[in-house]
Amino acid sequence: MRYKLLVIVLLFCSLRGMSDAIHEIIEVKWDLIDTETGKANPVSRLTIINPTDKPISCNDWSIWFNYMRRIDPLSVDKRFSITHKNGDLYRLGFEEANLFIPAKGKLEINYVTKGLVPNFTDVPSGLYVLNEKTNETNNIRNYDINTDVFTPAQQKIKLAAQYDINNKNLGGEKQLIIPTPQTLQLKTGKGFVLSGSTSLIFQPQFEKEAGRIKEFFKSTLGIDLSPVKNNGSVVSFVLDKNLGAESYKIEIQSNKLEIKASGTAGAFYAIQSIKSLISANQWKKSSSVVLPELSINDSPRFGYRGVSIDVARNFHDKSAIFRIIDAMAMYKLNKLHMHLIDDEGWRLEIKSIPELTEVGSRRSAGYSTGLSLQPSYGSGAIASKNQYYTEEDFIEILRYAKENHIEVVTEIETPGHSRAAIKSMQARYQKYLALGNIAEAERYLLNDPLDLSIYSSAQYWSDNVMNVGMPSTYRFISTVIDEVKLMYKKAGLEMKQIHLGGDEVPRGSWEKSPKIKSLMDSLKMTSVYEVWPYYISRISDLCKEKGLTLAGWEEMGMKNDGKGMKVNPALANRGIRLDVWNNIVGGGQEDLAYKLANAGYPVVYTSASNLYFDLAWRNVFDEPGHTWAGFIDLYKAYSFLPTNFFLNITEDSKGKKVTSALFEKKERLTAKGKQNIIGIKSGAWSEKILTTDRQEYMLYPRMLALAERAWAKETIWEKNNTFDKSAFDKDYKNFVAKVGEDELGKLNVINGGYHYRLPAIGIKEAAGKLLLNVEYPGFDIFYTDNGEEPGLRSEKVGQSVAYDAKKTYKFRVITAEGRMGEVVTL
Template identity: 40%
Template sequence: MRLKKCLLIAFLLPLVAMAQKGGTTYPVKDLHVKWTFKEHQNSNKQSLSLLTFVNKAAQPFPAANWSLYFNSMKEIEVKTSDQLIIEQVNGDLFRIRPGKGFKTINKGDSVVLDIVALDEIVNFADAPGGLYIVWDNQPDKGIKIEHYDVEPVEKYLKNAVSPLDTYNRNSKFIPKDKRALIKLLPTPVFYEARPGNFSVNAATAIISDPAFKNEADYLSDELFNLFKIKPVNGSGTLKEKSIQLVKNNLPEGGYQLEITAQGITLSAGNAEGIFYGLQSLKSLLLANSPAKGAKSVLVNAVVIKDAPRFKYRGLMLDVARNFHPKKEILRILDLMALYKLNVFHFHITDDEAWRIAIPGLPELTEIGAKRGHSLTNEKSLQPTYSSGPDTTETLNKAFYSRADFVEILKYAAKRHIQVIPEIESPGHARAAIKAMDTRYSRFMAKGKRAEAEQYLLRDINDKSVYSSAQYWNDNIVCVALPSVYTFLNKVTESLQDMYREANVPLKTIHFGGDEVPQGVWEKSPLCLELVKQAKMKSTDDLWSYYVSKLQEMLKPKGIVLSGWEEFGMMKTYLDGKKLMVPNPLFANDPVQLDVWNNVIGGGTEDLPYRLANGGYKVVLTCSSNFYLDMAYNRSLTEPGHYWAGFVNMEKLFSFIPYDYYKNAKENNKGEPVSKSVFIGKDRLTDYGKSNILGLKAALWTEKIRNTELLEFMLLPRLVGFAERAWAADPAWALEKDPAKSEAAYEDSYADFKTRVGLIEFPKLDEGGWNYRIPPVGVKVTDGEVAGNTEFPGFNIYYTTNGKEPSAKDKLYTSPIKEKGVIKLRAFNAKGRGGNTTTVQN
């Protein structure tokens, strides 16, 4: 049976277990649901998809007494029809209830619903998720729909990247001779290969200046972990056939590494420089990784002189939207160390979860870290980002204990990585708000009003109406409540205690500050009273008040305020319309801003430069180039967001920090960008340059629910980011002649890609990293199918029988002449494959 009455449900999903009038007898496991993308409509402002429900149970699926819940990051049209009622619960959670005209689905029958999302769909990660059924007579219990399939149909996506597009792009790349390559990334300032080599083995001594004892111990541990080589603990006397760690007067973070047949000498002015030199040595050793069971590893003779371009080289990881375990965090810290990144921005709280235990406030993790079906959010938060109804699932109740966090701090410090915790406020605070609401209710039930109100985060009489970027209507703290600052102070002091236990200085806390929606505080009696008492013009002025209160709390503790760009902005008016401009009030304060909104084509392309020119200390966290949660390209099979554009490896490598207009080739739609976009935009002044602290890549995890996908999105793009953050300003970026600059750039990028493919991927393979293996580019000409890859080092295998290729199928060596459906897939040396490319010959 097929419902043909175009139910504009903007994203439905599995209509699963329900039963007649109570409905608890229907076996939900026998309800199968499939989502299929169909087409874009209304100038790409809407997207039509099909939701198919198949009843494979022996009994009918009931016509009433159930609700279907699902998450959708695309807004769904809320509407009522004779068949179905579609409602938004809050955030990305939607509910479908049967209307009076909905009919029973009999055994073996199916229902197909036409669903319209109020936005463009670009890839499979846009599909609804986390489907579950709730029976009317068991309103507190959600039952997961187990059989749910997402089937992207590439042919329906307009302007998708085709196999031919990929082939043509790959064809421009000519790999370099591996023998002439610099054997490590990021690229050092000076690198000179010399004849000969040195053998590192069990007889090798590590002789270190006392100032570098920790680094010497680290080297000893790494040699054993990587190669099972346990070096000799040397004395302070120089010894032939040794690795010597020598103190000199090089600038902070700089080092010199010299390898000869007689030994290895690494010198630096501080421990940080020695550590980076050790990472270069480690990379060189890994490039010559010995056969399994070998008792020594050779490293080629070389002289390296090196220093970082930027002092701040960061990675932001969001673990609030979707949790990632401590083990993976430690792996990522090792990866950061290998590529000489030194700031780990730990996004541990948001609307969707609070991920760190705070002594004295157990509700933050009892409620704020727990997700599941909930009518009231008193025992858990509602499901988000396809988390499902079950609060007992590991990822639905996950957080870091105090001991976990201290361990992470120590692990990072040993690798010279600063950890910056982020406590989102005043927006993106729903998890904390709901947790403190539960605390409030518990104490009020005991008649203890003072304790109940001690950490309350909202004005309970606030009638303000707003919708955040993620569709929440209750995620902003009340900045007029003194208890808000009591809460933030409590969290701050708890973090200080953890840092003290780890023997690590807490230099800065990131307090978020982003995406506070229009309409907040406007109908809060407490906020309106504060506006009146403080003689403010409007609730807009509460923003500066809040930043001032944070500064008032942090400065006596010696902690610098960090935040997203909005902390340096203020609302004003132009022709009666509100807009955000740099706020001069805090420009001279020690406020560090992560500036993300330079979306090419979005109108604020120059925002990072405006804030730096205005006196703010800026970290370039540019979404156009450094947001690693963006999809690689426009394809239904590539996961990720795309609101800031498509971010491939080249977007990171080509970034010019002090003039990113110069190499901006695409806008946020993936279309060629005209240089006219930058006419009238502020350019970075010399003064502004002095305020650029460095660069930061960011990985948000709304669409990343497991470590495999996390690593897929992170790598190899993080290598491109590290190159830009560490390596010296390249010649092509400084060249004034456009033709010469482009030629130099293409040559430099070819060299970089060759090094990634032939040197870095094998290292990552040995580390077990699930980096993205690119799909094969394919060209069909005159009855022949030619294939190529984005990077060298991969083998292409193919099939002609319709099956997915494996590393045991036919090896591609020349254009394929066989007819029919040809499937091609690239594989690494470990036999792991990328996405399959399918063509007809």
């Protein structure tokens, strides 16, 4: 008996001793059990592996992770539990007493996801171990995601489908410039020879832009323009006061390249057209470049041509923003919307309220102290440092954007999506309360401590809505706006607008708040739904007092009478600019942008169906991105018709075929409404965009399609009542040819190269051969048939290779610069 007790004690001690280093010892793997595309409620599996020769006790520790989908807790084996905490944070616990992982053994935990798990970026992330007794946390070091989920037969079907998609879009005649000018007339002639003997002349107001083109020609083409006028060819900048602020003319003849503009913006955009006109092959050091003779008369279709970047969910530093600005400038995009604030992070220093970044920019497993936010989107146990822009950083961004004729639109999200601000102000409250300074503690408090309202936001938060019945909420918003406005002033700019969010306040908010009840009683409100338009009116007045235009998401122009959100015409005369994203086909709001524009609201059409670049390119497991609004490849982005959205829709967001009957009762734009569509904008929410490389993968080349739709004039196939698909497809092929053969090559040169999405390979078996193509031209495929990974020394593929079913083939796209795409195995 004494011997048995000794063995039990030794075993117990060995198990307890291991628990301190669990995060270093265990290996965790994730697999998708159901790989059928589009299958509802699929089964996934987490496997916890013990690679050691001693059993590991499961007492006293748990695994925590982030997961963007909802897990059915009843689907989990009763030995375990998976509990939703808040947002996307889950706890995996061990419920069976004295459960252990056997030596060289494993535990498998299957669970059902509500909805779909369509690709690898939906998987559990940021796994860490919590010691339940000591509260010590550490990130799990060995975590593997199985992305090889397709059988060989499924892989063949997927690659053949990609081949057919690629094949439809190849073979175009390269368009000359992206975005397409309003008018471009090619002329016959020998062309304009640009060389070192070409002189540069300009009027004084164009000195800066003349310097830009001189620097581009010298650094990129190796051609140094002469400052002395001679009898040879000449590049000139000429003032034309009859042109609009962003308009320009270009005249290229055998002996001159003349740019006309009324100011620097037009001259700047003319330079971008010259850059686009010069092919990627000519973007190299040479003694001369020949340009075609032509005339261009150009103006933008929309005054607001925007890119929205979310740096709140996952932070992207100043250098990443500079790279985006450079690319935007090259394609004549002029509004950078920075989503700086959300539930998961506050990313802008506000010096008078330092807690916003001291608490709101940090995420850690120690969040229960109130000194950080909880882990989100794979951030893990340990808080990262300096995940925000200092005031100096932001001023640099403002100035750099201005130099490139881009306005930064600052978004301070309110009243929903505000958990980072709320938690930061709770920490501030506790700090000043401990000092006995109640007035200072309550100065910027954003939540009512007695509020018992129950709700769940779109991202499953239960505590992310500011209380708009408290004066301290408006005091907070006012102070933040004042400090942001001062940053613009320090940058030498006038801040003209502020974006205050306004989207996705969940049902149930404020319903059981004493502060809201007091507000309603004072204003004789009969329903909590009346609080929403009251809030919008109040912040609209606040912005007006500060000389600012209020901008926000579509809900700012809407109200709820208890039967869902609908247009609120009562606020249309306030000039509130709305970003309207909800046009999801099959969702019922396909005409929302048009309803709001017709009602009198200025609308920036931010189409989730076409321009949300955080959405996955295609419905395959190895493609990153969200899927809730469908899939957006280059074709889908290009196909967006801002003023005639329904004309070319053939599928809903789930990929099911639809007919025009779906839109028969939908509201069309009136003449007034069409004037109120003031621009278009892309979105890139960053839940799944953790790095600069992933950000650029998601943005490019789709941003080029955005530029085309934002700048180029309304097309003939957009104006008509019937969609001319053959004319559209011809234009798209020409666009793709320009993108693949020229523009992506230029993105290899700028800023050391961008990490754009390389084209997908298509493969189809036919007559003893594998037929191959790529999504857009200008890229080479390399392959092996001996099991090795393809590299630049491997054999280059033409249009096909001989196929031997006994061999394993590996293919990948490799650029001339050596950048390698994903390996495709067949």
